[in-house]
Amino acid sequence: MLLTAVVVVIVVAVVFDYTNGFHDAANAIATSVATRALSPRVALVMAALMNLVGAFLGTAVASTVGSGIIAAPQGMPGLAVVLAALIGAIVWNLITWWFGLPSSSSHALIGGLVGAALASAGTVKWGGVLDKVIIPMVLSPVVGFLLAGAVMIVLLWIFKDSRPTRTARGFRIAQTVSAAAMALGHGLQDAQKTMGVIVLALVVGGFHQGSEVPWWVVLVSAGALSLGTYAGGWRIMRTLGRRIIDLDPPRGFAAELTASSILYTTAFVFAAPISTTQTITSSILGVGATKRLSAVRWGVGGNIAVAWVLTLPAAALCAALAYWALHPLVT
Template identity: 65%
Template sequence: MDPELIAVLAVIAVALVFDYTNGFHDAANAIATSISTRALTPRVALGMAAIGNFIGAHFGADVAKTVGSGLVALPDGTSGLGIVFAGVIGAIAWNLITWYFGLPSSSTHALIGGLVGSTLAASGTVLWGGIAESVILPMIVSPVVGFLLGYIVMIAVQWIFRNGQPGRLNRGFRWAQTASAAAMSIGHGMQDAAKTIGIVVLALFVGGYQDSAETIPEWAFWTSATVLALGTYAGGWRIIRTLGRKIIDLRPPEGFAAETVASGVLYFNALVLGAPISTTHTITSAIMGVGATKRLSAVRWGVAGNIVGAWVLTFPAAGSIGALMFFVVRPLF
């Protein structure tokens, strides 16, 4: 068999492993609030999240193109494929580390960090303009926007329903959370399945099996969406507990507000900007913003601080692992 074909298949395989870990690592993004407020049972929530991820993947083409062609420039052939392989391994390793400790870190920034780290180790070209515009700026802005909008939307919900009967409102918002969690699941698919699609396309382009890193074969959508959905259904219970219970004590109105805000931010970035933002950062900051409407002490800032620490570490940590893995796998490519 052609060595380049073997290398392409190896990169696609490891990209799908990342896709699966992304699913169980980031399942919490879509459903933790619905589970913690008992709007949905865990298995129903996971099933809905898997279906939403599958649907959303087919709307993430712009994000996939950004990942596939806008972040690094790699040499053609097996040497370039080795760089991609090492970078994805770096992302998988960081996903597993943060999952073990129950920290909702960003699979997005793990993947991009791993890819940048392996590219630098190989003395390749990092497109820093694309990184700054499509990764660094959204990484800073999206959590701020999520926090502020979470605060504003929750204030609006409290004012609109200020005279409502609490028991009836909670029941109504549990139903509303079904819709907001579904929207969040689709937004997660738009973002996270698309990143794996971008890696698949990058492998095909570098390996010489297609002429452009912006052309996406239909099978890539279906494969990435299916694997992400399977990973999501497997669940990431450690992180679900952190997001759903440890940041604030969520009730259905807060869960609805947080999910509505986060899904709106995800849709805007995927469909309008084509920016690969972190679903983790977005939903976590929205939860913090919603919680701050009660009182600042309602947010468990110690837990929040650990989460933010994981955010800051993700890019350099995954990048370091990706760089190390480049030297490990280089003899194979």
């Protein structure tokens, strides 16, 4: 019975990972597609492959998600908490995908963990939530906006005397590299979150000890994220690539360079599970503001900000409802 429950949780975790892939595919490739640096299909193949590679680059973020957010009870009650958290995250991902809002799959999962833990009267490690989630959630968009704007200003100064058509052509080529770096960072960050949840399920089920990630968990998480990415996220891609600002290749390059740098820094240095969605969106807003403030469609940005703010509590509520529905089955 316990083994069956663990398998069910792992299957649902893989489904979440897949929805994460198609929900967040736009993070890596929307700017490159919008500037015509890459065709949509080529961009998706590249993003899927780089997501796969990125997932093998580290497990520090997985340890944070698996052991630094909640303390789940052993056995069936703990598995119900993890399953409810995943259901809450999947539901919120699908809602925001349907409306084309680039919300955070990472924060949906963490909100789900917190909501399910609270519903079960379990333990939430609020210090870890504050240090690893809330503070990075607030700081990463601010840093992305300011740093992307600064990078764009430097690029404008360096290429101020260049011919626009030649500059655009060069940056389209450069964007193939920056888009690949962005996809690699997405795989590094987001696949690890699913790894952490699977390890948590194995631990509470009694089939694993510690926070070390087994090789097969890495492989499964990487594969599901990569397949989900290849499935695409066209609704969100339109929002990021066209509705916020009309991007040109230099601005697309600056946004991707900035966002990927932040993803690597937070993963390798701070082991913080930040949102790739927030990071790239704020970077796009930052490069857009250097053109002129009116060039940015701030109303669209405001709608995205609302989705960001709602994600943690909304996913927590969905997970709490899921736990209350599951609870009679495990008692």
